[in-house]
Each structure stands twice: as structure tokens, then as C-alpha cells.
Amino acid sequence: MSTSCSGALRAATTKALLLLVVAVFVVSLSRPFPCAAAARDSLLRGASIAVEDHATDVLLSPDGTFGCGFYVVSPTVFTFSVWFARAADRAVVWSANRGRPVHSKRSRLKLNGRRRALVLTDYDGEVVWNSTVSANATATATAARARLHDSGNLAVEDASGNVLWQSFDHPTDTLLPTQRIAAGEAMVSSDKLLAAGFYSFRFSDYAMLSLVYDNHEMSSIYWPNPYYSYWQNSRKIYNFTREAFFDASGHFSSSDNATFDASDLAKNVAVRRRLTLDTDGNLRLYSLDEVTGTWSVSWMAFSNPCIIHGVCGANAVCLYSPAPVCVCAPGYARAEPSDWSRGCRPTFNSSDDGGRPRAMKMVPLPHTDFWGFDINSSENLSLDECSTRCMSEPSCVVFQYKQGKGECYPKSLMFNGRTFPGLPGTAYLKVPADLDMLEIHIHQWQADSDGHGIAAIQEDIVGCGGMSSPEFLLNVSNASSSKSNQGKSIWFYFYGFLTAFFVIEVFVIAFGCWLFSNKGVFKPCQVSALDEGYRMVTNHFRTYSYAELQKGTRKFQSEIGRGGSGVVYKGVLDDERTVAVKVLQDVKQSEDVFQAELSVIGRIYHMNLVRMWGFCLEGIHRILVYEYIENGSLAKVLFQGRNSGMFLGWKQRFNIALGVAKGLAYLHNECLEWIIHCDMKPENILLDEDMEPKITDFGLSKLLNRDGSGPDMSRIRGTRGYMAPEWVSSLPITEKVDVYSYGVVLLELVKGMRISDWVLDGKEGLEADVRSVVKMVVSKLESNMESWVADLMDDRLHGEFNHLQARLLMQLAVSCLEEDKNKRPTMKYIVQMLISAEDEAHAFT
Template sequence: MKTSASPRFPSFFTVAFFLLFSSSFSETRNFLPRGSSLSVEDDSDILTSLDQTFTCGFYGMGDNACWFSIWFTNSKERTVVWMANRDRPVNGQGSRISLRPDGAMVLTDVDDSTIWETNTTSTDVSRAELLDTGNLVLKDTRGKILWQSFDFPTDTLLPNQFFTKSTKLISRLGRGMYSSGYFNFFFDNNNVLTLMYDGPDISSIYWPDPDFGVFGSHRTNYNSSRVAVFDEMGNFLSSDEFQFSASDMGFGIIRRLTMDYDGNLRLYSLNNETGLWVTTWEAMLEQCKVHGICGRNAICVYTPKPKCSCPPGYEVTEPGNWHKGCKPKFNQTCSQELTFVQVGQVDFYGFDLNYTQSISRDTCSKFCLEDCRCVAFSYRLSGDGRCYIKSALFNGYKSPNFPGSIYLKVPASVGRYESAILSGTNPICGSNDSTIMMGLPSMYDTISKKVKWVYLYWFVSAIGVIEILIASAGWLLFGRHGVPDSVEEGYCAITSQFRKFRYAELKKATMNFKEVLGRGGSGAVYKGVLADERVVAVKRLEGISYQGEDVFWAEVSTIGQIYHMNLVRMWGFCAEASHRLLVYEYMEHQSLDKHLFSRSSLGWKERFKVALGTAKGLAYLHHECLEWVIHCDVKPENILLHTEFEPKISDFGLAKLSNRGGSNSELSRIRGTKGYMAPEWALNLPITAKVDVYSYGVVILEIVKGIRLSNLIIEDGEAQESELTRFVRVVKPKINCKEESWIEEIVDQRLNGEYSRRQVMKIVEVAICCVEEDRDQRPTMDSVVEALLECEDESKIHSPYAQ
């Protein structure tokens, strides 16, 4: 912990202190004295509650965006419960949080600009303290709280944290993202707890169910206090009479109530053994009833998981981003001949131009045709015909319980060819925190024993008194002592597997770079054995210049902290003088090309495993990393094979290293490989993750055929076209016509017919989509993984493989 004032104890006590307490000191300090600060660059600069439940410090990775946060110490993913600067992240170097002499707690960026601060410019503030409740507080010398994080929640409410009319829970924007999203939990103007989608196009309340109203949802707006809380047992009570209990109700369980980025409000309990969260209650039992989840014109369907889909005549606006919804494939004017396409058991909530009861469907369609503003009508058969004329299509969902259909108004030329099949389905990302669903109670279950407010006040007060006593004792005994730099460095070295190597150390490990494992555009790779007997692969980077070791460290440390089972693990780096080396784990089966394009061939089971595992690795880089990574050079040579031929992608992140401050042309020269490069490289278009999707498509087609598709076809002594171009030209029409005779013709003959026809067809269909010239037509890697997972178990069903 770095502080500006650090009085010393006598030397004999210093020795005794570190012998007894140095290993746990940084873990148990729960306060920051006035005039002190925490640095973003020191992982040990944290505050930890006395009961070890919560940790406060900088949350982030390497040189990426960082946030001053509070998180659960023992949760597997370090689940964040509060952020000071969620929409204004700071740099991973040079930033700090300080408790200044004027009493204000201030977060500054690397350039000393103020990003966030408390409104406590009182000299009475003596310390910042992290309580066992997860509340970060500023206290005066008498222990009075002058400011607390509990008054400014982000997306999470903790036990005994009061939720009032002046507070709000706002979801994250998405998976792996921490900025404010579109879903809110708050008390509305009617004094009722509410869930609302507040997106760029619309704002819409979806809980409690708008169809039932306040009283129909067992709420009351006859109150003005607007306060809610949940206790240590998992009981929740609100002044609007809304209440529920956790399915695992009882003491001794760590819980949180979170507004998730998928629009659902959930109560979680922590499994102490696994560090994973269990959902013990949720507000929305039907996820598709969440408004705004699939964007304009889109429909939420269950298959059986909730997915987003485009209705007939519409297509995805921005592949991979369902917040943008769907767009019509046609231009519609009032002067053209119009018709309707029926989609059964589908409804869109709201935006009704007109509502009419007890009329026929034909009359309803006539109303829509005569109104140029109408884009569709909903007709319900619930005893009497109900007609809803729609001016816009938001909040669409399909349910077998919906007694009606939506009728989309389209040009007659389009309607004749459009079938009522929902197209373009893509999964809705649910909360990645939830792992198990435990007998969820209804949102309107009542509590047999109501929360007693007096008990809650007493409980919080008692905890506060105990914490003050313990913290005071700890301060008197340990608080004025600073940890020496040598102890901090030793602790960091022990806990970190990623480290800096000396050049002499790597030169010895590789026997002066003797055994070459392979060469690529960024340098050669050598086999080595470290002093601890680990076998490694050492890559010497070539043609790369840097301003200094600190810049190289900042970039490489980011890559070193990226971890996924389908990505090669980086153990460290070397940056001495002009030497730039990276140290990776060693892959015993080497790269995919050595098995795919040689006499020794992989079986189909291993090939499908490589295709799926590579897709998972790329999906992680594109969608789940804190800093999204574009590989830029996906090819068989960069797909290494581990034990049991599990694929691991290598060289990810090197495009970022190689092109620091460079241009797109430089990036193309360094990272591109002929035959795997997407068309946008040659067209000098902005480079996006879709270049990796294209390259992946080429690779998995090569997995099926067993040959290089970048090779040119020679006829009459002249090069005609590439193998890839001819393959797509020949096979794509056959797939569109639902033919299957082509499968035997294109599969690698070395497999001797031992393969799954369904898996081959799925891979080829996916690959042809991936190599589309128009990058907007290519799928995301997330959707590729979903597609391949649908037939992952095919080889287990058929023995040895389906024919």
C-alpha cells in the first residue's frame, strides 16, 4: 500500500512484524488514511474488508481501461459490485485514487485530470474505510460517516443497502463491458419499483407487467417513502408492498441483487466451494418479455433458449449486434400494391395507432392498408376479435400462449416469396454470472415473516460499532507501517505466472536458439527448456521497434493476461536492448498444417474438434476480452495442437504489437498471409474482426478438403482461379438447392468415408458464409460457435461416423 506518510517502528519490531504478518498484511488492510493514495500499477494497492468478503481497488488489465471498484474477493470472476467511474475508465499506468488533505476522495488519470471525486471537501474526513458490508465510507475522527458508496450504486444492491427514490440500478452494456447499459431498476413516479428499457430509440417499462397495472401486479402506489431493502436471510421488502425471498433463504450466505445486462433483475448466492454464483430468484421468468432485448423489428423466440430473430421480409441491421434489430429488405410506399405476411403466435408490444374490439380480421387489415403510417397489425382471438394497428415494431416476442398473430405489411411482390419463418436467429447473451437455477420462486411470492425494519437498523448499527473497534485496534497496531518494496516485489513474483525473462536466460534455455520449431512473418520460434524444467516455445520478434521496455511491457502484459483453453498461454517476455522475445507454452503436436497437408492425416473427430475449438478461441478474443483482439493472421500454421489434439491459437495480439502507431498498410504487410486475407485488406478498408472470420472460413474448408485452397488452378498452362473461388462457385448453389451429392466429392479422400455428413455440411455452410466478400454478410464468431455446437455430439450418435 503506497501512502504519503509512513512513520517507522523500531527495527526489532519491524523484523518481528514481517515474520508474522507480511504474508497477510496487504490482504487485511481495510482503510486509507487522509493524504494517502492507491496506485493503478501496484496490484497490492488494495483495501480488503476485515472479514475478507470485499476488495476495493483498481479493476482492469494491463494497459487497458481500469475502474476504481469494489468486488467480491472470493468469487471466481472477481464479481464487481460498485464502480466509481464506470463510464470514464482510466489508464492502466499513472492513474491513482487519493484521499486528499481537503477531505475529498479523487480519482485521477495518467495526465492528472480529475475523472471522479466525492463531494466531501471537509477537513473532518480522516479516512476511507471498506466495511464488511461492501460499503466504502469516508469517516471523520469520531467515526461518523460523511460519504458512502451505498448511496451511489451501479448495477448491484447488497444486503442492508437501502434502495431509495434517489438511487437506481443501471445494467452493464454487455458481456465483458462495464459502461452503463439500457436497463434500469428504480422507483417510478407512481412510487412503484420498476424495470425499464431506456434505449437509443425508445423507453419502455416492462415490469411489473404493463397489461396488469399496479394493483393487478399486487403493488400499491399509496406510499411516498419509496424505500426497499433485503436482509441477511435473503428476504426483500419494498414500500410498494413488493416482496420475495431467496430460494435458499437463511443466514451465512453471501448474496447480491443485480440488474443484469440482459434486462433481468436477479438475486444471486455465492457457492463458497466453486466461487460461482447461483440464481435464487429472478424478476422475469419469461426472458422474451424483456423490452428492447432484440431491437427494432426483431422478435425474441425460444429455441428452447431465448434467441433474436428477424421476421419475414427483414434482415439483421448489424450482424452480431441485436440492439440494432432488423431492417426491411424492401422500400414501402403507400402507392404500391401491398399485402400481409402472417407470423403466428407473435406480438409486438406498444406503438398502437388504434385499438378496436369485436371486429373481423379482414376489417382490421383494411384499417392498416388505409393508414399509411401502419407497418403491421396484431389480431387476437381471445373470445372477441381484437385489432391493434402498429406504427412501429418494438419488443417483439413469440409465445405459444399468445392467442393471435402479427400481420406484417409488405409490398405484394415481396409477400409472394416470403414464408412466415423467422430467420437470422442468434442467441441472446444471458448473464454469465448465473450457473445454476434453483427452484425459483414467483416474483409475487409473499414472505411468511416480513422484514423488521427495527431489526435491520439494529443489525447495521451493531456491525458498524464492531468494525470501528476492530479497525481502530488494527490501526494502532499495524496502520502506520509501510511494506518495504522488496517484500512487495517478492509477493508479486510469487503470485504471478507471467514474468520478465533475461536474454541470457532464454539464450541458455534454447541452447543458443538451436532448434527451430517454425518461422512466420513476425519471427522464428525456438524450442527451449527453462530452469524449472518447463518446455517452452520462444519467439524472436523481428522488424519491430519500440520506444522502450516500459512500452513493450505495457502491451505484452495485456496479451499475457488473456487466458482461454483454446489460446496458447504466454509465460513471459524479454526486452533487453534490441532483443524482443515472447515465451509461450510448448505444444507437443505442433501446428495444424503439419498434419493437414502431409501424409499423416487427422481423423474427422480431431478435425471437428479443431474447427470448434478454434472458433471458441476467436470468439473469446472478439467478444469476451476486456480489450477486444483481432488476430489478423488466422491460418493453419497459427493453430497449434495440444494433448488429444485440442487446438490452441497462437500469435494473437501480435498485430497490435507490430502496428503500434502504424498504418493499415503496414499492418497488412506484417500480418497478412496470401490465401487467407479478407478482401478488405486489398481494398484498404478499415480492419475489423470480420477479417478473422474470413480467414477462419478458409481454414475450416481446408480442414474438410485436406488441401491448400489458396493454390491456383492451372488449365492450359495458365492460372484460372484459386481453389477457394472454384469451391465456393461450385458448392454454394448446390447448398442453396438443398443438394447433398457434393459431400462425397469434396471431403478429404484420406478419411476413407469415416466422417459425419451432418458435421461436414454444417462446417461447409458456415465456411461459405464466413468467406463472403461483403464483410457485413459474414457471421460473428459467437454465432459460428453456436452453429457448430448444434452438431457437436453427432459423432457420438453415429458409430463410427454417419454416412
């Protein structure tokens, strides 16, 4: 009996434990946020949230839908944001001061009782954002708490629950149900790092709700259809309400009569939704599947991304086939190989070497249009009359002509070019008559000798498994009025060809997707044209194969430099770009860490930093691909210039000092990943064809915390002669190590030789240390005598330099070389000082 009872007891205990485990598992799955136990829905007055506790200290809405706290943009960059806690991708719906993120150490959000209630501070205590209490609040209103509501609204309230400030009044790129957008407010697109983009959703000057592209140089409305009048767009203008919102059912309405509905309207009013102005400029309404945590698009403004302004930049054309592909107009080349939004630049001059205008011709681009910027417009003109107008107007670069009414639109700028079958009219581009366009380049419009337009198009539709369809050529002839029958025949075959091609293409894509779907052989895939615009614009960084780089460098034979981190080779890629290929040595990071660090470097762009195009990561190979800089390193030009025939004048040297300072200031203060170079020296400063400096190898040292307390700091070292005392003293490493190295570079830049080669006290061949040189320079500067010039300046300058600028460089060098890092200036301060002295520049060479 006792045995039976004990067995039953064990069985009951086992069952209870199993039930307990299951209950704990179910509860853990139902938690909307991994740290819900530590979450709260409000922040009381005097309380704060530290960035170090971002994983555990969050505000959570009562129903668990929304979270609020420090959001991880990258390992060292955070924003204070509100996001969907139940979504798999934690879609951010609001952020405080998107253009100014904070660091991963010592940043904090605190709630004060004063008018500036929520206060966000960076690592150094600098206030980067605050929620100023509304002017409508009473003078005695005191913030009692900040609360995150179930609607996603973050509100600062007084003790009675009255709202003093709310995030709903300050939209970023997303609108939530019941949140309103009013006059003076705007949704602004975000990039991958949550910074503000070029697209906005707001009421225009005519009080019409619009999508606007603005890159700070040009601005244009692209929704509603700018070709239509307001009544054709079913809108009302000059409405005084100027308010728009959408409800939980998915219905959007605006005071100007703009309205649209979600495809799942009213099917389930409990569906969580968001209206987001995405990076590619498309406005989309999303619905959340709370079971899977994924988003689906239930409405979007554009099914054809080429209609969105700015996708391909100026002097470029967007081809819709049906994925958007950017191409340069004939005679133009990409301004930035990795960024189509920068458009294309002309490869020709409008005048010859003598300054005389060149003979021009018109190249037809059928079914092509460029938005706006019309010099004038006319009707009832023949094609020849329209062409003559453009030819006689120097500012005309292209004109669009529409048959029928004889509509003629000469334009001074080619912006938002687009082409697809059925688009009315032909664009005629003005180019030099002798411009050779016989050679076909992929991604570039060309013309044959008869002036007929030929488009070389490379399909860029992402198929299953990342495959793309083959390249094809499309030969389009210009149909003039004198050859109408021939033109009709040509267009008949043209449209027949397109129809057949698209039918085949749809069949191939459908078959491919089935093949790679769960019903087929491989994994599921999606072909989404609406994602292509985003991918096209944001893909600035690519992976190269080892075979591709081996071919481009002729099996790594053209060595142009080597250092402690690896060997650099010159190469020419398949797209005819000349690049510098760096084969890294002794890389111990794992593949994931290596890729993570490179993804950060690939996002960095500054005119005084060498641009990285991509990398190779195959097997044991770790290779970086950089832009090729023509004149090599500053060390080569400055120290070997006596034998190479190259010489830097004073103006060039001062510009190099300023450019390097700007590059380092950007790394230290402005880019989202605060980077310390750790090996600043003339060998790592390259000079382009205009002798503009570009810093290289800035990403090869470990991406550091600002206090220099990273665990891997012991393995990072600079170069002897340029290393700050902190390296030897085992003190925390900060950006001030770069300031020290910059000081050494300044001295060598002025003197024209390495410090180790300087002559001190009349003794030659003495390897001078930095402290001895600094002591000597200080004594010269304090003497206030002009004799210091002859001793400290490069004798090759023959006295042709700006004395005030030379003295400033010496003073800055001395301050940079302080042993106490706290006494050294910041690179930001150095840039300011150099810019203030730049006006003193004279035309020295």
C-alpha cells in the same frame, strides 16, 4: 542412548516442520485475497493507491469478504471498484464512474481532506471521478479516512467516524443486503467491460419500482408486467417513501409493495448475497457458496428471457424454445450481423422508383406480439376491418389481432417481438405484395404463396459439449373465422406436435447431460436457459474453422491484397456474407497471447474502423476475418484513380480526412484498449460503397502502453515515408507516431499523389523526403498568396474545392509533421478543428 536421543530429536524436528508446513498451507488457503498481508481496511488522509500496485495494495474489509482497489478490466484498462474477495470470479459490486476507466500506468486514487475526498486520476493527471462529501455534512467536516466495511460499503469518514460519503448511496448494477435504493437512484446493468448498459432498476414516474429498458432512442418498462394495471401487479403507486432493500436472509421488500424471497430464505442468514441487474436485463438474486466460491441463482425476475425488452432489437422476434433465439421479421434483415440488439432493417421500400406507394399484403405471425407503440386500439372489430385500418395508415407497420373480443392493435414500430405457444393473438405484418418470401433462410420468418406463416427456426440450446439440436421447420397456417373447424384441427395437431417435440427435447437434453456428467462418460454440463439471453446478446465474435474459410475463399484463390503482415482474400461464408480473409504470416505469439489480443480487437467498434468478425486458430493457421469493404484502399482510388476511372471530389476527400481522424481519435482516446496503429498509410484506409473511410490493420501492431515503453517495441515498424522520427531515434513510442503518419496522408490526400512523386524546385523524378515537402508547404502558406493553390492541390480538381478547408488541411498536416512529438496535436484536437470547418463545405464533387 545418544543415538536414540538424536533419532527422537530428528523425529520431533521432522514432525514440527511438517506441522509448520501444514499450518502455513492452511493459513494460505484461508486468506480471502492473495495479497492479504499487504491489505488494509482503510485509507488515511493524504494516502493513495497506485494502479501499478493493484495486485498488492488493496483495501480489505475486516472479515475479508470484500476487497477494494484497482480492478483489472483488461491488461491496460482498470476501474476503481469494490468486489467479493472470497468469490472465485471476484464479482464486482460497485465501481467509480464506470463509463470512464483509467489506464494501467500512473493512475492513482488519493484521499484528500477537502470536500472532494476520494479523487481518481488517470495517467495524465486528469481527474475522472471524485467522491464529493454530502451537502448535509458540516462545513468544517474533514475526511480522515476511507474505510471498507464488512457490509461491502466503502465510506469516507471524519475523525469521529461520521460518514461523509458512502458507496451505498451510489449503486451501480448490484445491491447488497441493507443497501437501499431510493427515489432518484438506479441500478444500471453492466456489460462485460463494466460500462453501463441499457437496463435499469428504479422507481418510475408513478413511484413504482420497475425494470426499464432505455437505449436512448426508446424507453419502456418490462417489469412488473406492463400489460397489467398496478393493482393487478399488487403494487401501490404514488407512495411517498420510495425505498427498497433486501436483508441478509434473502427477503426483498419495497414501499410500493414489491416483494420476493430467495429460494434459500432463512436457511442460513450468514449466506452472502447480492442482487444484480445482469447484462441481459434480468434481475437475479445470487447466493455465495463460500466453500467453493461459486454463485447460485436463488431468485430471478424472468424464467423466459424473451419477455425482457430489447433482447432482439427492433423488427425482430424472440423465439423461446426454451432458449431465446432471435429472428428477423419477414422482409427484414439483420442490421448488424454480430449484434442482435441492433435489430433488423427492411429489405424493401414502401414506394416504387417513381415515388408511388407499392401494393401491400399482410403476413400472419401466429402467437406473436410486439410490445407497445400502438397507433390506436379498438375492440369488436373483424379481422378484415383491423387489416383495413392498418393498410390505410401509412405509419402502420404491423397490427396484432386477438379473436374473441376482436381486439385490434395497429402499431407504428415493431419492438420487443416475441413468440411462443400459448401467447394469445396473431401479429399481421405489412409488406409489399410482390415481396418474394418463398426461399427459406435459417433465423428468418418467411411466408408461403398462400400467405400462411412459415417459421424457419434453428434451435440454439447449448447442449453437452456444445452440441445443438438439428434445425426444424414449423408450418403454421392462419385460421380464419370462415374455417374455424379447420383451424381447430390445425391447432390441435400443432399443439400435439409441440408437446411431443418438447417431451423428446427434454429427454434428449436429460440424456445428453447425464452422458456428459460425472455419472456418464464425459465432463459435467449445464443447460441454462437463463444464460442464453446473455450469451445471445454479447457473443459478437466467433471462431471459424480452417475448412470453412477454405471453402468460402475457394481454397484461397481470390487474392485482393497483400502486405508485410499477410495476404488478404475475398470470401463468401455460408451465411452469404462477403468477407475479407487475412492469412497472417510469421506470427510468433503463443496461442494464448494471440487469442487474448484478438478478443480485445473483437470488442472494438467504430464506424471508421473495419469490423473484425472473427478468426481461425488451427494448428499453424492464424487467420482473421473482416467485413468486406467494397471500394478497396484509399491508395488504389487516390493514386491509381487516373487509370481506373474512379475519382475523389473535394467533399469526399475532406470527409475521408475527417473520418480517418475520428477513427484514430477513437483508438487513442475512447476505446477501452488505447491502441496505437503504428502503420497509418493510404493502403490501410479502406473506402466503402459510400466512400466512407474505414481504418484497417489497427490491431495487428502490438497493443501498446501509452508511454511506448513496451518490451516488444523494437520489432514494430511502420512503412518508409510514413514513419515518425521516433522510430529511428529509438525514442519512446506514443500515439503521436500515428499523428505524424496522418500528416503525410493529409498531404497526399490533397495533392492526389505520393510525397515521393512530388516535384520540388522544378525537378522531376526526385524522391522527395517529408522534411523537404514540409518546408515547401510552410513557405507557400506563409506567402499568403493564392498561387500556392495551384502547386499544392490535385490538378484533377480543376479548382473545385473549398479554400478555407484546403488551407486548414495543409496547416494541420504541417503541425502533424513536427519533428518534436510534443508539438504535434492530438487526434482529438484535429477532429475538433475539422468538424468546425465542416460547415464550410460546398457541394463539390
